[in-house]
Amino acid sequence: MTIDSDKIRSDFPILKTEVNGKPLVYLDNGATTQKPQSVIDTIVDYYTHYNSNIHRGAHHLSNLATEAHEEARKTVQSYINAASNREVIFTRGTTEAINLVAFSYGEAFVNPGDDVIVTEMDHHSNFVPWQMICERRGANFRTIPFDKNGNLRLDVFEKLLSEKTRIVAFNHVSNSLGTINPAKRIIKMAHDAGAAVLVDAAQSVQHVEHDVQDLDADFYAFSGHKIYGPTGIGVLYGKESWLDAIPPYQGGGEMIDQVSIEKTTYNKLPFKFEAGTPNIVGPIGLAAAIDYLNTMPFEEIRAYEDDLLEYGREQLLEIEGLTIYGNADQRTSILAFNIEGIHHYDLGTLLDTQGVAVRTGHHCTQPIMTALGISGTVRASLALYNNKEDIDALVSGIQKVRKMLGE
Amino acid sequence: MTIDSDKIRSDFPILKTEVNGKPLVYLDNGATTQKPQSVIDTIVDYYTHYNSNIHRGAHHLSNLATEAHEEARKTVQSYINAASNREVIFTRGTTEAINLVAFSYGEAFVNPGDDVIVTEMDHHSNFVPWQMICERRGANFRTIPFDKNGNLRLDVFEKLLSEKTRIVAFNHVSNSLGTINPAKRIIKMAHDAGAAVLVDAAQSVQHVEHDVQDLDADFYAFSGHKIYGPTGIGVLYGKESWLDAIPPYQGGGEMIDQVSIEKTTYNKLPFKFEAGTPNIVGPIGLAAAIDYLNTMPFEEIRAYEDDLLEYGREQLLEIEGLTIYGNADQRTSILAFNIEGIHHYDLGTLLDTQGVAVRTGHHCTQPIMTALGISGTVRASLALYNNKEDIDALVSGIQKVRKMLGE
């Protein structure tokens, strides 16, 4: 194991912060991750030395900015192993990427009576856009349930699939349960039924395998801010044939070839889907984050995180009355739980007074909470810079809360 | 005049850059503006001290980030004098804001046979989204021409207006001609005909009046990156009654109240239109830019810029064979021109070798170029930190190019 956790922690300046007089223990990485100094420096460098609008300029700064922006596209391409940089589209985040596909794929391929399938463990961002498009196109919205451990019911999925299935959308990793879904298998099943597949990789691209060609994903979406990059940037990968086959989403700026009052023609990929001035510094910062990750072998990152997760589970399970939600066969990064007699919101708020940052509530997955019959959970979610001391701080924090509540 | 141009220049670190061994003369502000140090520092401070996801957190960093984000909304609200912070929606930029309105207003109010009116001087971003929605909804796309000086033909507009007109969209300031359109008059005329109005303020919010209530705009859109703020952030203002009346645009994350497999209900304004994790640092940086602007009386900024524009026009008009495009009665910030016998691209490229950054081409307004019968222009566009020396550098650059071309 060459992961040097002290070194890594020192790369993230925010980890030196104090909260309520206590050192910050940041365990809300499923919501957003912190940024290494190299990402912050890259952003400052951009604004201080070569900020400019891109693609259309005939001047030096514009060339520099364009080049950095397009190099960033290649960095992303290579991280997810896309076949071409034309298949990498920058969006604001996962949510926008999914909305783009739901709309554009929906307009082209989803018709009345067709089926769209998502899972009951999907984030609202991979749930509501499909509900909306089903309503607009008169299609049926179908959902795959999960079992009590948090494994998808592939047997039910099998039965849902038919020649009416147009597209299947699912998260590779659940943000509320930590389940790693068997992506390759699901994709194969969907393809065999003639359906396209969108993979919501918001919680997987930074933790588990992320090779879009190996997965054979048709569409694949993730957010920069969850993989140590800046806010306001995300990626939509799409197979070139699909991206060519679906109509553009937004109009304006960069996405245009020729405009006249009578007729407008669209630009080539990837620009066809990038209307308006993009978040220029976003991809550049995201590439810096990926470069940072690339300084370590990915298998070691994964092994380190797996190890930490199992340590966390063990420690938490020692606490009386604690239930962990999400015990799937394959899992990563998420520790979701409740303690009998303590409301998740109270637990989260009181942990905060000790500097321990977790998230509470439904985590934008109300259908999961409905299925589990609970109103929410406390969720500690891990990143590369967390260590066993963070877990220990969480556990002793919980003990302290119990005392405060007089239990 | 209290505008201290040397002081202002020293606030923008990029202006110290050299290009091709010459000091940078940045005259591409219509494309994007540079950022004061205070904006850069605000971004660094965010990532270094309180980066966190917002709205949903039960912890300290999340509270800090949420508060800064929502304070930023109020800063924008007060800058454009919106009646409520619920009327300020953050988008990626002007383009996305316009697409949002075109889609959501279109779905609710534009029906087959209705008319949508834009102008022939609009940016593609305020042109193509309306073409797209007209095509989708079976409505008629109408355009208002302009006269040879770059004034909108209000007489033609008058005749286009009818009870079939659903919405009128126009740019307050043209990015290619610098025309300041008579926004209040246009809005009044549209309202009298019963139509809603969207104002594209991408080139006006930083240079001229920007009081949405005084204008009586129904929708109003602008980009942060053109008003000294970060990339990837823009604003859609909408009157609350309109924002309540139109359906949401994207689904997911923040914009949801309750989700179940059967039925989803949406959150209140402004969140109804803000799906997914937003570009959190974007509004915070934009607010820092507005705070910076607010250190100076706006009338003085405007007077300074007007003065500089007139100086620029005078100097340019002394150059033989130079034609200025855009001689409207009211104008701001844009110097667009061609020189007989020199292609705009050649002029722009050769100016760049002297450190002078201008933009060339059609500036995303192909209909303007078609109307003028030209393929493009050279455009020098001004910002607060430009001064007469910048104009002089442009003029002497042009003279030098002439010599290089052996004229």
Add this chain to the structure above:
Amino acid sequence: MASIRENQAEIVEDFSFLPQWDERYSYLIELGQKMEPLPEAFKVEDNIVRGCQSTVWLHRECRDGRVILEADSDSLIVKGLAALLMKVFSGQPAEDVLKAELTFFEETGLDKHLSSQRANGLMAMIEQIKTFAVKCAEEK
């Protein structure tokens, strides 16, 4: 009976004796626990206040032009916050409730300390109370 202003001043004073936030939360929780239990009959859909991570039931009554409030929540902290609102408003003349400016959240620092989602939940409670006060004032 103390006025709304006096009630708020008292809360601010109580909090000022507790410099640490964990103490303040302990105090809040205590306040919630000391509240009269809300009769099950009042735990109906109509009494649920939206906007919180937790569920709040807010029962409102109008007696002789006075606003009477009872509340409960599955979260002890939220229940404590509800208890503060009861302390400030319950039993006060509807007109006073209508006119009242709530200053104690800022003065105690609770506004900055509660996440905005929570704050929204509180705002919703306050809105409900104010709306009810309008009706109650009219009844009189």
Add this chain to the structure above:
Amino acid sequence: MASIRENQAEIVEDFSFLPQWDERYSYLIELGQKMEPLPEAFKVEDNIVRGCQSTVWLHRECRDGRVILEADSDSLIVKGLAALLMKVFSGQPAEDVLKAELTFFEETGLDKHLSSQRANGLMAMIEQIKTFAVKCAEEK
């Protein structure tokens, strides 16, 4: 006749004598101006290459399996770039054109210096030439 590789090397050498970018552009412009004028009959829609701010006409002919190119542009700089492509490719066997790797853009630094929009225009020209070379090679 010099090979494609030799042609490229010559261009790189010519540029190396001109350290300043304004000199390089002057040289480019000169190259463009020295090109044979393109007959008006060739300035047709089919010969227009997309992707540039300026208009480029690229006329292609296949003679004895060799690619013959002529070009014009309303921009002198673009015309100069077209002249470089003519110099490299025109008169070369179609098979060689097909296989050729263009290295001189990088080696002269032109790739970094031309805005991407321009680069796209160039890429489009090169694409057109390569596509044509496929046809020309088949004809033989």
